[in-house]
Amino acid sequence: MSDKTNEKNKLETLEKRVQELEKENAGLKATLEQEAQEHEKVSMDLAIGLSEAFVVLQKISQGDFSVRASEDVENELLARLGVVINRTNDALSAAKAQTQNMIKELATPVIRVWDEVLVLPLIGTLDSQRAQHVMETLLERITKDGARIVILDITGVPYVDSLVAANIAQTMEAVKLVGAEGMLTGIRAQVAQTLVKMGVKITGVETKSNLAEGLKEAFRRLGVKAIQEKQPGD
């Protein structure tokens, strides 16, 4: 075989190898492009998922517990994040509801001071919403305990206007309708003056200066005698 033929064969072999390498290179390039595309998709999905989680957390931080994070997403990390956010949201929402219930209960402490005698000492401002709650709680307790006399003590209510007076009158009216007698105690001098100046009248309700007087009247009506024990040395 001549040198020329040898050279030709070598060249052909090299050309074949170049073609193979080019093919291999094209394959690798395609794989790399595909991987880059997949990487970009995953990255964007993560970025958007985190953004959505941010939005949900922002709403929760503003007290909106109705929002839900996505749990049914392809990315496992985002799905877990969604689950944790929703669990936190549920716990916060439950804690808020519990606190509200506690506040409601504390706002209407109905006390059974004697058989058939209930006292409701009100403290703080009495708006329409609270007045409605007071009425509901009181009527429920009257029915449950079979109370005959109910004393609404407003010593701790700093301000009584016409709306509050109307709410109190309505409550007392409702007390009568369920078969009990209502009594209003603790109208402070300042409150009494305000009511007179405003021309507000609380009609049809027996009033007493303080809770002690109210209790005495309740015992008198029930025929109960309260005897004060003598102190040693008296």
Add this chain to the structure above:
Amino acid sequence: MAVKQLDALGIKCPQPVLKIAAMLPDMKAGEILEVVADCPTFEKDVRNWCQRLKKTPLWFRDEGGGKVRCQIQF
């Protein structure tokens, strides 16, 4: 209303979008964020992000040298 600024130059996507996301707690509804970035997929990614997060991309401007500026209304 002042337009808030965000510099996302020199970082690759999705980091600019994550930086925008991190601004979410500071942005009120209707406020505008201006972002400048030089990531090649920035415009596409921001448009995608805005669509998913229901935000409004106001405009995109090619400032040359791969730099893109945009405004987003929250």
